[in-house]
Amino acid sequence: MSVKKFIRERFFPHIWCQGCGHGIVLNAMLRALSALGISKNEIVVVSGIGCSARISGYVDFHTLHTLHGRALAFATGVKMSLPGLNVIVPMGDGDALAIGGNHFIHAARRNIDMTAIVMNNRIYGMTGGQFSPLTGYGMKATTAPYKNIDHDFDIAELSRAAGASYVARTTTYHVQQLTEMIKEAILHDGFSVVEVLSQCPTNFGRRNKMGGAVEMMESYKSLTTPIGSKAKQENPALIERGVFVQRELPEYCSEYNAIIEKLKKGTEK
Amino acid sequence: MTQNIKFIQGNEVCVEAALYAGLTFYAGYPITPSTEIAEHLAIRLPLISGTFIQMEDEIASICAIIGASLTGNKVMTATSGPGFSLMQEGLGYAIMAEIPCVIVNVQRGGPSTGLPTNVSQSDVFQAQWGTHGDHAIIAMTASSHQDLFEITVDAFNMAETYRTPVILLLDEVIGHMRERVFIPEPGELPLVERLKTAFKEGVDYHPYLPREDGRLPMSDFGGIHRFNVTGLVHDMWGFPSNNPTIAKGLMHHLIDKINNNVHEIARYKEYHMDDASIILVSYGCSARSARHVVENRRKRGEKLGLIELQTLWPFPMHVIRNRCANARYILVVEQNMGQLVHLVKMNVARPDKVFLCNRIDGVFISPTDIRNVLRVIQGRGV
Numbered sequence: 001m002s003v004k005k006f007i008r009e010r011f012f013p014h015i016w017c018q019g020c021g022h023g024i025v026l027n028a029m030l031r032a033l034s035a036l037g038i039s040k041n042e043i044v045v046v047s048g049i050g051c052s053a054r055i056s057g058y059v060d061f062h063t064l065h066t067l068h069g070r071a072l073a074f075a076t077g078v079k080m081s082l083p084g085l086n087v088i089v090p091m092g093d094g095d096a097l098a099i100g101g102n103h104f105i106h107a108a109r110r111n112i113d114m115t116a117i118v119m120n121n122r123i124y125g126m127t128g129g130q131f132s133p134l135t136g137y138g139m140k141a142t143t144a145p146y147k148n149i150d151h152d153f154d155i156a157e158l159s160r161a162a163g164a165s166y167v168a169r170t171t172t173y174h175v176q177q178l179t180e181m182i183k184e185a186i187l188h189d190g191f192s193v194v195e196v197l198s199q200c201p202t203n204f205g206r207r208n209k210m211g212g213a214v215e216m217m218e219s220y221k222s223l224t225t226p227i228g229s230k231a232k233q234e235n236p237a238l239i240e241r242g243v244f245v246q247r248e249l250p251e252y253c254s255e256y257n258a259i260i261e262k263l264k265k266g267t268e269k
Numbered sequence: 270m271t272q273n274i275k276f277i278q279g280n281e282v283c284v285e286a287a288l289y290a291g292l293t294f295y296a297g298y299p300i301t302p303s304t305e306i307a308e309h310l311a312i313r314l315p316l317i318s319g320t321f322i323q324m325e326d327e328i329a330s331i332c333a334i335i336g337a338s339l340t341g342n343k344v345m346t347a348t349s350g351p352g353f354s355l356m357q358e359g360l361g362y363a364i365m366a367e368i369p370c371v372i373v374n375v376q377r378g379g380p381s382t383g384l385p386t387n388v389s390q391s392d393v394f395q396a397q398w399g400t401h402g403d404h405a406i407i408a409m410t411a412s413s414h415q416d417l418f419e420i421t422v423d424a425f426n427m428a429e430t431y432r433t434p435v436i437l438l439l440d441e442v443i444g445h446m447r448e449r450v451f452i453p454e455p456g457e458l459p460l461v462e463r464l465k466t467a468f469k470e471g472v473d474y475h476p477y478l479p480r481e482d483g484r485l486p487m488s489d490f491g492g493i494h495r496f497n498v499t500g501l502v503h504d505m506w507g508f509p510s511n512n513p514t515i516a517k518g519l520m521h522h523l524i525d526k527i528n529n530n531v532h533e534i535a536r537y538k539e540y541h542m543d544d545a546s547i548i549l550v551s552y553g554c555s556a557r558s559a560r561h562v563v564e565n566r567r568k569r570g571e572k573l574g575l576i577e578l579q580t581l582w583p584f585p586m587h588v589i590r591n592r593c594a595n596a597r598y599i600l601v602v603e604q605n606m607g608q609l610v611h612l613v614k615m616n617v618a619r620p621d622k623v624f625l626c627n628r629i630d631g632v633f634i635s636p637t638d639i640r641n642v643l644r645v646i647q648g649r650g651v
Contacts, residue, residue, distance in 0.1 A: 008497075011508060044490055046336070057497055057508065062490040064339065065499035065509075066332065067358055073329035077336025077344075080320050081294050082491045085340075106325040256322075260315050 003030035006040070008060050015054055017125075019213025021172035021198030025119050026055050028175055029088070032182035043086045046075040048100060050092035051126050052119040052198075069100030072107040075114050083253035086186060087114035093134035094124050097153055101133070108162035108191050112252040115185040115192045118155055121200035129203030140207045155195045156244045165190035167245035171197040171220035174241060181243070190251050197224070197239070273452040279443040280305035280347075282414045282450050283373060284313065286421030287345050289453070290460060292371075293319040294342040296333035298326055298352060301385045302441040303375035306347040327352035331359030335368045339498065341463060341489035343425055347373035350392055351382060353399070360434055361400035362500045364523060367477070367485055369428035369463065371421075373437040375444040376553075378631045387631025388441040390553055391605035396436045397582045403520060405527035407534055408436040408582040412556040414450040417443060419458065420536065420579055426461040427534060431526050432485045438581060440604070442554035442633050463487075466494065478505040483526040528583050535585035538577040539592070541567050545574025547643070548593055550613055551602035552578040554633060559602045561636045562643070581609065586616040598646050599623045604634055 007030075016022050033043065043061040047053035049068035056063040062085075066074045071089050079087045096104050096118045107114070123141060124130040131141035136152045144150075159167045166188040168181040178196060185192035199205060199216035210216050225231040227242035275285070283306055287295075295314060297307040307323065314321040320337065324330040327348050334344035348356060353374045363370055376392050378384025392399075396408040407427050411417040417439070424435040466486040468474045470493040479485050488494035501509040502516045510516070527534070540563055542548070551559040556577040566573045576592055578585065593599055593613075599622060601610040607625045614620035626642040628634040645651060 010506070040495060041491070041493060057499070060495055062495050063497045064336065064490070065497060065501070066335075067362055067500060070328060070332045070359070073324065073332035074336040076322070076324070076329070077294070077296060077333035077338075078340060078490060079336075080322055080333070081337035081340040081342050085491050102325055103329055106329070256315075256320070260318050263315055264318075 003027065003034055006030045006033065006059055006061070008058055011058050014058060016051060017202040019199065019201040020051070021121065021196070021200070021213075021217075022052055022055070022119055024172040024175060025052075025090070025117065025178070025196050025198055026058065028178040029055070029090070029117065029182055030059070031179045032186065035179070036183060036186060038086055042084065043088065044075075044078055045088050045090065046071045046078060047090050048092075048095040049126075050095045050124070052090050052092040053095060055090040069095055069098070070103060071095070072100065072103040072114070072116065076107060076112055079112055079114055080253060080256070083113070083257070088186065089114055089116045091116055091118050093118060093120040093122060094132040097133045097155065097158070105158070105162040108159055108164040108193070110252040111163055111165050111190045111249045113189055113191070115182070115194065117182065118193060118195045119198045120155065120195055121198045121204060123200050123204040125200045125203045129207060155193065159193040160245045163191070163249070164193045164245060165247050165249045166192035166243070168193070168243045169195040169197075169239075170241045171224055172199060173217045173220040177241065184243070188246070190249055274449060275452060276447055276449050277414070278305055278445055278447055279414055279417055279439060280375065280445070281309055282417045283347070283421050283437065283439070284309040285450075285452055286418040287371070287425065288313060288317070289418075289455075289458070290422045290425035291343045291462070292345055292425070293317070294334060294337035294344040295320070295346065296322045296324050296330045296337070297346045297348065298324055298330050300327075300349045300352045302377055302444045303347040303349050303373060305444070306373060306375075327355040328359060331356040331363070331370075331372065334370050335359060335363050335366070338368045338370050339490045343369070343429070345371040345373065347375065349375050349377045350379045353392060353395065357400040361402060361404070363434040364400070364404045364406070365500050366498050367432040367523075368434070369432050370434045371424050371428055371437060372434055373439060376438065376440040384631040386441070388554060388604060388633050389629075389631065390440055390555060390603050391608065392438065393581055393603070393605065393608040396438050403524065405524045406436060406582050407431065407433060407527060407580070408438050409536065409580050410438045410553045411443065411579055412553055412577060414448040416579065418450055418452070422458050422460070423536065426459070429461040429463050430484070431530070432487070433527060436582075438553070440553045465489070468494065470494070475505040477503060477507050479522060479526070483522070531583040531585060532587065534580055534583060535588060536579035537585060537588055538579065540564070540575040540577070542574040542576065542592055544572055546572045546595070546597040547574070547646075548596040548599045549573065549575045549602055549639070550578065550589070550599060550609070551575065552581060552609065555602045555604055558634050558636045558639055562639045565636070578609070584612045586612075589613055589616045593617050597622065600626050600639070600642060600646065602626045602634065602639055604628050
């Protein structure tokens, strides 16, 4: 399965550090798209600002590299005006849930058909390692040099509560599962969230003594477990992987289109 | 032929004109005194298979219209001061990425929440310099509903011509006042449609390579050309670049395409200017009171004239420089602590002969307010 046809080679080399998990996510995303066989002209990738957001430049689709946190708002304009397009929004944890938190919950609430891939590396990597809303209590960052007293979000729970109709979580270690989830999320008619735990050895792992990229990826294997597993019951600290939410809810563009159709028939004044 | 005459609010005129100009996508967030624009478009747009969406805030609103503009729509959002502040980052993005859009600011008193239901004209400088970085902007205004209709259509046309955001700087008085307006027949006012590339699929297409006339023929998202759009400094492919030559070239392109066309963009009206020795310069609702004073004084034989600016940015300095050359006094009438007055002073030979007549208390400036200042200028006491 060649994903090279989806790449803009002119844009390379990419900006990501050695051992960064984001390239794995990019690879999984392109494999998912390749498997689905969607035409390149029907895919729009909208991103905000941050390491993860640079994905948009590297791929040969319609690509919109926007403002920090605002990708989902731009994407809403694209999708509402041309609902036939497949809209994918790669986001970082800070991009999605700090500066973009409001847009995130409202896109989920509308259940507008797009796929948010939240690449959760628990840190602001591009600016050099400041804590994000996903860094977690007790961790270290350049702006939490003694320890972080901010508690983190649970992205899956937040997405579910906000109204997302597909919510899944996996890690860069579980690449097959990641590809399957992205495929499902793109096919899903509604707002889909795929959270991917993605290692940042440079700015998160190093400062928190988690080792290099390999050690961090191995920890994804040992610290996560499938949803509802026996291991989770025995050790509640384990992070669950899998599909948390998959439900049929009215999709926003379809709802709006139904109003237009109704008006055309003159059944509503 | 029956004429389409309406007696409506300025905000509704803006809606009628936007639809006339080809508006198909609106995103907004409620805010006084602009809300009627959203309310009317919520009714009207679905009827023409257009899109209305109420977003979670003004930041999201401007982002949504930019996204929709990229798929080929004529787009608009409307707000007032506090929302306009929130839109500044999106405005900068639209300037940098060259996305046509119209942003309406129905001005109210500020700063902050200020005077939500009262008139002001204090966002003139914010319209130009609210967003960070060097840039050029087009900002337009009007003082009557008939003018507002034409200026709104003009705003859409200029957004397309220059691929840039255009700000419609209205005010609470114009937005809420009811006045008669003739809605032109389709085709009566010229419309500018988006310039699209003629390149076929598969060619090495340069979305950000301007033509010789500075215009940018672009492809729509969802079409046959795939390209990158970014708020970073970018090359002709839309790819981010740190190259100093590219950065300098882009900056010149973005500013020159507007400022070098100030003669094309400048809209203004003149009243009794041929032999005027005291010249009033005004815009928006203030120009109504200024015109009243000028017309009355002319009846008494006093040589007053009025320049009513409809394009505020790029500032039509040639108009002020040429038409005010023989003025004894110049009185700038505006509802702020003095914004446009600085620009007028910068563009006349005798800045000490330029005076400000203003109101800042949320009350519409009256002819009496202007007459009181004229008495002082003319040495007739207070």
